[in-house]
Amino acid sequence: MSVQQGTAHRPWVDRILSINGWIIFGFLYLPILILVIYSFSDSKVVGIWGGFTWKWYGRMLTNPEMMGALANSAKVAIVSTVVSTVLGTMAALALDRYRKWLGKGAFDVIMYLPVIIPEVTMGAMLLIWFTQVLPINLSIWTIILGHIAFSASFVAIIVRARLANLDDSLEEAAMDLYANRWTTFRRITLPLIIPGVLGGALLALTLSLDDVIITEFVQGPGASLLPVYVFGLIKRQVTPEINAVSTLMLGISMVLVFVSLAFQARANASGSNKEE
Amino acid sequence: MTLLDDRTSEEANPELEKKAERAESWRGFFVALPTYVFLVLFFVLPLIIIAVISFAERSRTGKPILGEWTLEWWIKLGDPLVRSVTFRSIWLAFLNTAFSLLLGYPFAYWIATRKKAMTRNFLLVLVLIPFWSNFLVRTYAWRTLLDSNGMITKIGEATGLWGKMLFTEPAVFLGLLYGYLPFMVLPLYAAIEHLDWNLVEAARDLYAGAWKAFRKVTLPLSMPGIIAGSILVFIPSLGAYVTPDLLGGSKTTLLGNYIVTQFKSGRNWPFGAALSVTILVIMMIATVIYFKKGGKTL
Amino acid sequence: MAAAVSIRGVTKRFGTDVTAVSNVTLDIVDGEFFSLLGPSGCGKTTMLRMIAGLEFPTEGSIQIFGEELALRPPNKRPVNTVFQSYALFPHMNVEKNVSFGLEMRKVDKAEIGERVAEAIEAVHLKGMEKRKPSQLSGGQQQRVALARALVNRPKVLLLDEPLGALDLKLRQAMQMELKDIQSEVGITFIYVTHDQEEALTMSNRIGVMNFGNLLQVGTPEEIYERPVNRFVADFIGETNFIKGTVTDDGAIRLTNGSVVHVRTDAPSGADVTITLRPEKLRIHALDADDINPARNQLPSTVTRRLYYGESIYYEVAISDGTLLDVRHENIPSLRRWDVGDEVIISFHRDAGEALLS
Numbered sequence: 001m002s003v004q005q006g007t008a009h010r011p012w013v014d015r016i017l018s019i020n021g022w023i024i025f026g027f028l029y030l031p032i033l034i035l036v037i038y039s040f041s042d043s044k045v046v047g048i049w050g051g052f053t054w055k056w057y058g059r060m061l062t063n064p065e066m067m068g069a070l071a072n073s074a075k076v077a078i079v080s081t082v083v084s085t086v087l088g089t090m091a092a093l094a095l096d097r098y099r100k101w102l103g104k105g106a107f108d109v110i111m112y113l114p115v116i117i118p119e120v121t122m123g124a125m126l127l128i129w130f131t132q133v134l135p136i137n138l139s140i141w142t143i144i145l146g147h148i149a150f151s152a153s154f155v156a157i158i159v160r161a162r163l164a165n166l167d168d169s170l171e172e173a174a175m176d177l178y179a180n181r182w183t184t185f186r187r188i189t190l191p192l193i194i195p196g197v198l199g200g201a202l203l204a205l206t207l208s209l210d211d212v213i214i215t216e217f218v219q220g221p222g223a224s225l226l227p228v229y230v231f232g233l234i235k236r237q238v239t240p241e242i243n244a245v246s247t248l249m250l251g252i253s254m255v256l257v258f259v260s261l262a263f264q265a266r267a268n269a270s271g272s273n274k275e276e
Numbered sequence: 277m278t279l280l281d282d283r284t285s286e287e288a289n290p291e292l293e294k295k296a297e298r299a300e301s302w303r304g305f306f307v308a309l310p311t312y313v314f315l316v317l318f319f320v321l322p323l324i325i326i327a328v329i330s331f332a333e334r335s336r337t338g339k340p341i342l343g344e345w346t347l348e349w350w351i352k353l354g355d356p357l358v359r360s361v362t363f364r365s366i367w368l369a370f371l372n373t374a375f376s377l378l379l380g381y382p383f384a385y386w387i388a389t390r391k392k393a394m395t396r397n398f399l400l401v402l403v404l405i406p407f408w409s410n411f412l413v414r415t416y417a418w419r420t421l422l423d424s425n426g427m428i429t430k431i432g433e434a435t436g437l438w439g440k441m442l443f444t445e446p447a448v449f450l451g452l453l454y455g456y457l458p459f460m461v462l463p464l465y466a467a468i469e470h471l472d473w474n475l476v477e478a479a480r481d482l483y484a485g486a487w488k489a490f491r492k493v494t495l496p497l498s499m500p501g502i503i504a505g506s507i508l509v510f511i512p513s514l515g516a517y518v519t520p521d522l523l524g525g526s527k528t529t530l531l532g533n534y535i536v537t538q539f540k541s542g543r544n545w546p547f548g549a550a551l552s553v554t555i556l557v558i559m560m561i562a563t564v565i566y567f568k569k570g571g572k573t574l
Numbered sequence: 575m576a577a578a579v580s581i582r583g584v585t586k587r588f589g590t591d592v593t594a595v596s597n598v599t600l601d602i603v604d605g606e607f608f609s610l611l612g613p614s615g616c617g618k619t620t621m622l623r624m625i626a627g628l629e630f631p632t633e634g635s636i637q638i639f640g641e642e643l644a645l646r647p648p649n650k651r652p653v654n655t656v657f658q659s660y661a662l663f664p665h666m667n668v669e670k671n672v673s674f675g676l677e678m679r680k681v682d683k684a685e686i687g688e689r690v691a692e693a694i695e696a697v698h699l700k701g702m703e704k705r706k707p708s709q710l711s712g713g714q715q716q717r718v719a720l721a722r723a724l725v726n727r728p729k730v731l732l733l734d735e736p737l738g739a740l741d742l743k744l745r746q747a748m749q750m751e752l753k754d755i756q757s758e759v760g761i762t763f764i765y766v767t768h769d770q771e772e773a774l775t776m777s778n779r780i781g782v783m784n785f786g787n788l789l790q791v792g793t794p795e796e797i798y799e800r801p802v803n804r805f806v807a808d809f810i811g812e813t814n815f816i817k818g819t820v821t822d823d824g825a826i827r828l829t830n831g832s833v834v835h836v837r838t839d840a841p842s843g844a845d846v847t848i849t850l851r852p853e854k855l856r857i858h859a860l861d862a863d864d865i866n867p868a869r870n871q872l873p874s875t876v877t878r879r880l881y882y883g884e885s886i887y888y889e890v891a892i893s894d895g896t897l898l899d900v901r902h903e904n905i906p907s908l909r910r911w912d913v914g915d916e917v918i919i920s921f922h923r924d925a926g927e928a929l930l931s
Binding site for chain 1: 654661675
C-alpha cells in the first residue's frame, strides 16, 4: 500500500473526523477494557471494585463443567475447522478451476446460502432434520456437523477469491513443464493459495468458537460448548468468574487476530510478484 | 465415464473433443462432490424439510406430526403479538443498519484517508480486533455496563439523563450497534481505500466544492462498500438472539429469541419452523431490494 | 527439410458459435523461426495453445516430427512454452523455476544442476539464481521464462507474445537476443505476435491470420511485397489503396480514367484494388522529363506534408479525389514540395499489386 494522494481535507474537517474516530474507538474498546478489569476485582458484584485478585481465574480453572465445556469447544472447533477447510477448498477449486460440470450453477447458489441464512433458521432446520428425519441422537457430533455446514461456505468464498487472483497460466506452465494434474496442484496451486486456505481456516475456527445459536439448537445433553455454557451462566447470575472466562475467550480471539494478520502480511509479500 | 488416453495418437474430431471436455467436466464434478453431498445432506434437505414442517400439526410435546397438515401456523403469523415481534425485529435491524452506516462511514473514511500506509494499517488492526473478538463476550460487557452498578447507569444517574437501561429496547439497540458496527466499517474501508482519488481531484478541478465532490464522486463510488456493509449488519441484526436475550427483557422479544422459544419452552416446533422460514424470506427480500437499489445508484 | 510441426485441417470451436481457428493447414520446417501474426482475437494464440496442448482442437491433426499428438495433454508433448505473462512461479527462485521441468521428467540431480547452470548462463542471469521472480525486472523475468523452457531441450519452442510487456528499447534488444539464441540452439521457434515489425525482422517465415483463418504464409519479403489480399496488405506495414478495373490487355483503369500497369492475377473486367507502399511512390515536377518509362505516372496535388525527421510524408490527391501517402527519404537530392503544388507521382510496374476486391 502506498501513500494516499489527493485526499487533502480542510484542517477543521480533518479534526472533526479524527475526534469522531477516536470516540468510536473508545466506544469499541472501553466496554471490553472494563470487562477485563473487573475480572481482577475482589468483589462478588461486577461493577464494584474490591481490590486486585486472581481468584476468579482460579475458580474458572477448577470448575469442571467450565473446563469440560472448554474441552468440547476445542474438539468441535478443531474437527469442524479441518473438515470445513478441506470441503471449502475443494468447492472453491471446482467452482473456479473447472469451466462447467454437472450441477455447477446450482452448487454455486447452494454454496453461498449458508453465509446469508439467519443462524436461527439454520439452527432450527438442523434440529428438525436431526431429530425428526434422521435417526440421530443429538451429541457433540451434531454440533460439529452444524458448524461445518456454515463454515465450509466461508472458507470456499475466501479461497475462491484467492484463486480468482491467481493467474491460471501458472498452472498451464507447470503442465507445459511435464507436471501432471496432481503435481501441479501440490507444487503450484496449493502453495499459492495456502494463505487463503489458512485465512479461511482461521475464520472457520473463529465462527465455531463464536457460535451460540446453532449449538444451542443441536447440542446433546451434557455436551455443551463454552460460549453456550457461559451464556447460560450469564442468564442465571452475573459473576466475576464470567469476566474471567470472558477475558480468556477474548485472549483466544486476540491470538487468532494476530495469527491471521501475520498470514495476511506473508500473503501480501508473496502475492505482489509483479509490483516491482 | 471414459477418460481420454494420455498417450493417444488419434487425430482430433468433434466427438473426441467432446469426450475430453466431458472428462474434464467430470473431474470438476468429483472435486465438488464431497462438499456437494455434505451440503445437500446438512443444508439443502433440512431447508426443504423446515418449510414442510411449518405445515405440520403439532403433537402434545410440541414436535411436528408428519402426515397431518394444517395452515394454522402460517395464519398465526398474523397474530398481533407475532406481528409486533416481527415489526420490532425489522425496525431494530433497520435502525441498527442506519446508525452503523451513519457512524461507520465517517469513521471508515477517516481511516482510509490517512496519508501513511502505516497509520492506516494500524487503525485497521484496531478495527479488526473487535471484529474478530468473541461476540458473546462483547455483548456480556454491555450487560455489566448497563446494570444497576454499571458505569453507564451511574453516569446517567449522576447527570440525570438516563436510568438503568438493561432489559429495555435502547439496551438491545446499543448492544446490536456495538456488536455489528465493525461489520459495517470493514467493507466501507475497503471500498474507500481502493477509490481512485484522481477522480475526486478531477471533480475539484471541474469546479466542484469539497462537499459536492464528496457527494457526487466519493459517495457513489463507495456504494459497493455501503451495500456489503449494510447486508452484513442487517442480516445478523434481524436474526439476533444473544443480544436481545442478554440485554432485552420480556417486552423486547425479537424474532431470534421468539423462534428459539418455540423450540424450547413454547413447545411448538411447526410454528417455530414457520417463523424461521419467514425470517429467511424477509432477509432475502431485504437483500434483493438492497442490491437493486445499489445497482441503480452505481 | 523435415516438418517440425505439421498442422492439417485444424479447427477450434468454442461452444457452437465461436470459431477461433478455422481449418488451418500449415507445415513448419525444422529449425525455422516461424511467426503467427495477426490482430488480437484472430486465433493465433489459440493455434499456439493447441500446439502446446493447452486446448484440444475440435478437428484436425497436429504432428510434431511425425508423431500425432492433437489430443495429448501438455505434459506429454515435446514442446515448451514461453507465456505472455511469463507465468514464473512466484514462490520459487530462479533456479527452482528453471529446474522445474527437468525435475518433473526425473532427470538425475547432477545433470539437472549442470543443465540449469548452463541455461541460466545462456540467458545472462548468472548470480541471480537465488532471486525470486518479484525481485527481477521485466526483461530478466522474460529471460528466466526463456531459460525455463529451453533447459528442457524441447523439439519446438512456443512463444506467446513474449515481448509484449516490455518497453520499446528493451523489446528491440530482446528481439536480437531471441534471434541469436534461436540460431545458437537450432530449435524451431513458433512465435505469436501482433507486432508486424517484430514479425518481419525476426522470422524466417510468417503466417498471417485473421478471424481464425490463415490468410498467407511466406517469407517476410513475400508477405510485404506480394500480399495476397487487402487485409494482409493493410495489416503489414503502411499502404495505399487505389480502386480500378482490369482492362482487356491486363492493365488497370482507375476510376478517374487513367490507365496504369501493375502486377495482377485478376481476369480482365474484374474490379481490383491496387496496393502501393508509400516508399515506392515518387513525386516529380509537372515538367519532369527524367521519369523512367517503366514507371506509371499520375498527375496529383500535394495536400499535406508531415516532417518525420528521417523521412517526409506527403499526402497527395489524384484527380478522382483518392488520397495517397508518399514517403520521401530526407536526402538532399529529393526536392521538398509544398501543400498546393501540382505534381506528378510515379511508381514502378513491379511496385504494386492489384488484388481482387
